[in-house]
Amino acid sequence: MVRDYSRFFPPADTGAPAREPDALQRLGWQAFFIRQAGHLDLAATPPLRVSEVQRSGLTALGADGEITLPPMPGVTVGDWLLHDRARPARSVLLDRRSLFRRRAAGTGREEQLIAANVDTLFIVSSCNNDFNPARLERYLALAHEAGVEAAILLTKADASEDPGGYADRAKAVARQVPVLTLNALEPGAAARLQGWCGTGQTVAFVGSSGVGKSTLVNALMGAGAAQTGAIREDDSRGRHTTTARQLHLMPGGGLLLDTPGMRELQLTDAAEGIAGVFADIEALARQCRFRDCGHDSEPGCAVRAAVDRGALEPGRIARWRKLLAEDRFNSAALHERRARDKAFGKMVRNATGNKAKRRDG
Numbered sequence: 001m002v003r004d005y006s007r008f009f010p011p012a013d014t015g016a017p018a019r020e021p022d023a024l025q026r027l028g029w030q031a032f033f034i035r036q037a038g039h040l041d042l043a044a045t046p047p048l049r050v051s052e053v054q055r056s057g058l059t060a061l062g063a064d065g066e067i068t069l070p071p072m073p074g075v076t077v078g079d080w081l082l083h084d085r086a087r088p089a090r091s092v093l094l095d096r097r098s099l100f101r102r103r104a105a106g107t108g109r110e111e112q113l114i115a116a117n118v119d120t121l122f123i124v125s126s127c128n129n130d131f132n133p134a135r136l137e138r139y140l141a142l143a144h145e146a147g148v149e150a151a152i153l154l155t156k157a158d159a160s161e162d163p164g165g166y167a168d169r170a171k172a173v174a175r176q177v178p179v180l181t182l183n184a185l186e187p188g189a190a191a192r193l194q195g196w197c198g199t200g201q202t203v204a205f206v207g208s209s210g211v212g213k214s215t216l217v218n219a220l221m222g223a224g225a226a227q228t229g230a231i232r233e234d235d236s237r238g239r240h241t242t243t244a245r246q247l248h249l250m251p252g253g254g255l256l257l258d259t260p261g262m263r264e265l266q267l268t269d270a271a272e273g274i275a276g277v278f279a280d281i282e283a284l285a286r287q288c289r290f291r292d293c294g295h296d297s298e299p300g301c302a303v304r305a306a307v308d309r310g311a312l313e314p315g316r317i318a319r320w321r322k323l324l325a326e327d328r329f330n331s332a333a334l335h336e337r338r339a340r341d342k343a344f345g346k347m348v349r350n351a352t353g354n355k356a357k358r359r360d361g
C-alpha cells in the first residue's frame with residue numbers, strides 16, 4: 001500500500017484550514033521530529049513511536065497501528081523511529097526532545113534509559129504532611145535533568161484548611177513552574193490538566209505514594225477505560241503479569257507515559273539535576289578557599305559570604321545539603337537493594353536448579 005505522507009510535513013501555505021489531527025500527530029509527531037525526517041521517503045521508512053520495551057523486542061505505534069520490532073539497543077519508551085521495513089536493523093532513532101535516565105546499578109558509568117520525549121512531568125504532592133519543599137526541589141531537579149517542563153499538582157485541596165498557603169510555598173520553591181491545587185476525585189480534575197494533555201502531548205507523573213497519581217491517571221484515561229487496568233501496578237508485587245503497554249493514548253488527545261522505571265525515578269540519581277536547580281550555590285561553592293569547604297565556619301567561604309551580604313537565603317543552603325545527602329543515601333540504598341535482589345536470585349537458582357527469570361525493569 002502506498003501512503004501519502006506529504007501531510008506529515010508542515011503545510012506549505014498557511015491559508016489552509018486546520019486539519020483534524022491524524023494518527024501520527026496523536027502519537028506526538030511534532031515539528032521537532034518532522035524536521036529530522038527531512039527529505040526521507042516516509043512511505044519507505046514510516047515513523048513509529050516506541051510504546052514498550054522488553055528483552056524480546058519493542059512494541060511501537062504508527063499510522064497503521066501497532067507493530068512488534070526486534071530489540072534495538074539504546075531505544076526506550078517514547079522514542080521515535082523511522083522504521084526501515086526492508087531492513088529493520090537500519091531503522092533510524094530520531095533525536096529526543098527530552099530523556100529520563102539513570103545510572104545503572106553498580107557501575108556508575110553505564111546508564112539506563114527510562115523514557116524519552118515526555119513533554120510535561122506532573123510533580124504530584126498533597127496539601128498535607130506530604131508537602132515538602134525539598135522534595136519538590138528534588139523532583140524539579142529530575143525534570144531539569146531530563147529537559148522536561150514541570151507542573152506541580154497539589155492534591156487533596158478539599159481536605160486542607162489552607163490550600164492557597166501550600167500553593168504559595170510551592171511557588172516560592174519553583175518560580176517558573178505552574179502550580180495547581182486540586183481535588184483529584186472531583187469530576188473536573190482531568191479538565192484542569194487538559195492544557196498539558198492536548199493532542200500529541202506526552203505527560204508522566206511522579207510523587208510519593210498516596211498523593212493521588214493513580215487517581216489523576218484514571219481521571220485522565222477516562223472512567224471504564226480498559227487501558228487503566230493495564231496501568232495498575234501489579235508488577236510491583238513481583239507478579240509475572242502480561243506486560244502492560246507503557247505509552248497510553250488518553251481520550252482527550254494526549255499520551256500518558258507510565259513505566260516502572262518512571263515510578264522508581266523519584267528515588268535516585270538526580271545529582272546533575274540538583275546542580276542545575278542549585279546552580280547559584282554550586283557556583284559560589286567553587287569559589288570557597290577550601291575545596292572540601294563545609295560552608296560552616298571555614299575561612300574564605302564564598303557561600304557564607306553570600307548569606308552575610310543577603311544574596312542567598314540560608315534555608316536554601318540547608319535544602320541543597322539535604323537534597324545532596326538524600327540523593328547519596330537513595331543511590332546507595334538502591335545499590336544495596338539490587339545487590340540483595342541479585343543474591344536472592346542466585347540463592348533461588350541454586351535451590352531450584354532453575355534459571356530464575358528476570359524481568360526488565
Ligand SMILES: Nc1nc2c(ncn2[C@@H]2O[C@H](COP(=O)(O)OP(=O)(O)OP(=O)(O)O)[C@@H](O)[C@H]2O)c(=O)[nH]1
Nearest residue numbers: 155156182183184185208209210211212213214215
Ligand atoms: N480527598 C481527596 N482524596 C484524594 C485526592 N487524591 C487522591 N485521594 C485519595 O488518596 C488515596 C491515594 O490515592 P492514589 O491515587 O492511589 O495515590 P498514588 O499516588 O497513586 O499512590 P501510589 O500508587 O501508592 O504511589 C486514594 O484513596 C484516593 O482516593 C484528593 O485530591 N482529595
Ligand SMILES: [Mg+2]
Nearest residue numbers: 213214215233
Ligand atoms: Mg498509584
Ligand SMILES: [Zn+2]
Nearest residue numbers: 288293295301
Ligand atoms: Zn564554603
